[in-house]
Amino acid sequence: MVDETLFDYLHMSIVEHYNNENENDVETASAYLSQIGYRVGYSLGERLSKENARYRDELDTVKYLCKELWICLFKRQVDNLRTNHQGVYVIHDGRFRLLQQTLTTMNKPIDSNNRLHTLYIAYSNGLLRGILTNMGYPCRVTAEIVDFGVRFQIEVNPVVGQK
Amino acid sequence: MKSYYFSGYNIGVRLIDDFLARNPTVGRCNDFRETADILSKQGFKTYLGIAPSITNWSPAGDEFSLLLDGNPLTEFVELPEGPGQKLSYNQIICGAIRGALEMVQLEVECRFVQDQLKGDNTTELRVKFLKKLVDALPVGED
Numbered sequence: 001m002v003d004e005t006l007f008d009y010l011h012m013s014i015v016e017h018y019n020n021e022n023e024n025d026v027e028t029a030s031a032y033l034s035q036i037g038y039r040v041g042y043s044l045g046e047r048l049s050k051e052n053a054r055y056r057d058e059l060d061t062v063k064y065l066c067k068e069l070w071i072c073l074f075k076r077q078v079d080n081l082r083t084n085h086q087g088v089y090v091i092h093d094g095r096f097r098l099l100q101q102t103l104t105t106m107n108k109p110i111d112s113n114n115r116l117h118t119l120y121i122a123y124s125n126g127l128l129r130g131i132l133t134n135m136g137y138p139c140r141v142t143a144e145i146v147d148f149g150v151r152f153q154i155e156v157n158p159v160v161g162q163k
Numbered sequence: 164m165k166s167y168y169f170s171g172y173n174i175g176v177r178l179i180d181d182f183l184a185r186n187p188t189v190g191r192c193n194d195f196r197e198t199a200d201i202l203s204k205q206g207f208k209t210y211l212g213i214a215p216s217i218t219n220w221s222p223a224g225d226e227f228s229l230l231l232d233g234n235p236l237t238e239f240v241e242l243p244e245g246p247g248q249k250l251s252y253n254q255i256i257c258g259a260i261r262g263a264l265e266m267v268q269l270e271v272e273c274r275f276v277q278d279q280l281k282g283d284n285t286t287e288l289r290v291k292f293l294k295k296l297v298d299a300l301p302v303g304e305d
Contacts, residue, residue, distance in 0.1 A: 005181050006210055012177075013170040021166075 004075070011098060015119050029119055034126035041130020048072060049135070058156055061135050062089050069131065073124075074098070079149070087156040094149035098124060121150050128152060167251060171258020178210070179263040185209060195292050196220075198269065199227050202260070202290075211235050215288070231286040234279065242280055252280055253288075260290065268296045 015033065022029040048069060055061040066078045070093070080092040098120055121143045129141045132154065139156045183189060186205055192198045199217050207229075208214045215229040236256065242248050257273040264271050270293040277283035 005178075006174075009174040009177050010170075013173045016173065017166055017170055 008098075011123065014123070015116075019116065019119055026118060030122040030125075033119060033122035034129070037123040037126025037128075038130040038133075039126075041127040042134045043130075044127075045069070045131035045134040055135070058087070058137055059083065059085075061132070061137060062091075062154070065128070065131060066091060073127065089154040089156070091152045091154065092146070092149060093152075094147075096121070096124075096148070096150040099145070099148070099150065117145055121145065124150075125152070128154065132156070167254035168258040171255035171260075172262040173258075174255070175259035175262025175264075176266055178259060179266040182206060182209065182263065195225060195227075198264070199229075199290070202264075203229055206260075206263070219289075221291075225292040227290055228276070229288040229290065231288065234286055237280050240280065248281070251275070251278075253278060253286070256288070260288075265296070270294050270296055 014036070018029040018032050022032075049064070052064075055064060062081070062083070066081050070076065070078050074093065074097040076093070076095070076097065078091050079094045080090075082090045082092075099117070125141050125143045129139060132139045132141075137156045139154050141152055141154050143150055143152045145151075182205075186209065189201055189205060192201065203215050203217055212235060213231060213233060215231045217227055218230055219228040220226070234253070237252055240252060242250055242252070253275050257275065260273045261271055272291040272293055274289055275287065276289050277285050277287040279286045
């Protein structure tokens with residue numbers, strides 16, 4: 001309970017900090033936040049999965065991420081997971097936790113073009129990338145805001161240089 | 164160092180509401196000693212899980228030290244070599260304390276005088292009472 005509140009406040013402050021530092025440059029601010037998330041995800045993924053047996057394959061790992069890790073990270077399960085079985089996964093979370101605190105209380109859909117809103121998911125973006133990289137699947141993650149939730153698109157093993 | 168401080172300040176400003184909601188028994192403090200007590204035994208206890216001891220009161224009773232036995236914030240932290248040694252990792256706590264107390268009309272100054280992270284034996288946090296913010300009171304309060 002307490003740690004959730006603290007984390008929320010910390011997250012807000014960090015977003016605000018990078019937003020102020022890079023006033024006209026959302027890209028850079030997002031990149032910084034994403035890096036922080038990556039670093040956290042990389043160690044957290046290792047820690048949370050240390051008791052588990054090795055996952056069979058990519059899909060298994062992503063399922064574990066959606067079912068168990070998502071509860072640890074965002075206190076709920078994902079709403080939808082889709083894949084094309086060629087390394088692309090789309091995770092949809094209809095009520096993304098880090099957006100709830102700030103925006104949904106106003107009860108209107110989130111504007112995906114609003115720069116501040118994108119900053120609020122940059123950290124989580126890196127978090128997922130870190131976790132999957134640690135589990136042996138380097139990937140590229142992109143995220144977009146849909147109404148009240150977020151849709152993460154994960155591309156495992158992106159072609160080198162396509163970053 | 165400043166950024167950490169202001170991040171902490173922003174956290175503190177919001178944290179005080181959460182704190183008062185969680186600890187409904189906490190009322191108005193009669194003096195600064197009571198404030199120190201609540202800060203240590205309830206504030207630190209709730210959010211960091213430790214209760215620092217209060218020592219080194221100044222003769223005037225407006226300044227005290229908090230001695231932290233262990234600091235959960237820096238448990239896995241090691242300062243990098245070189246310029247990184249100057250990094251005030253704990254500054255965020257100072258900011259949070261200042262922010263939180265400012266919201267209850269107390270202006271304080273807060274700084275670390277000793278820090279285990281920097282090689283000192285203990286971690287000592289010094290809090291100094293500056294003034295009561297009377298002007299900031301909302302109408303109808305006293």
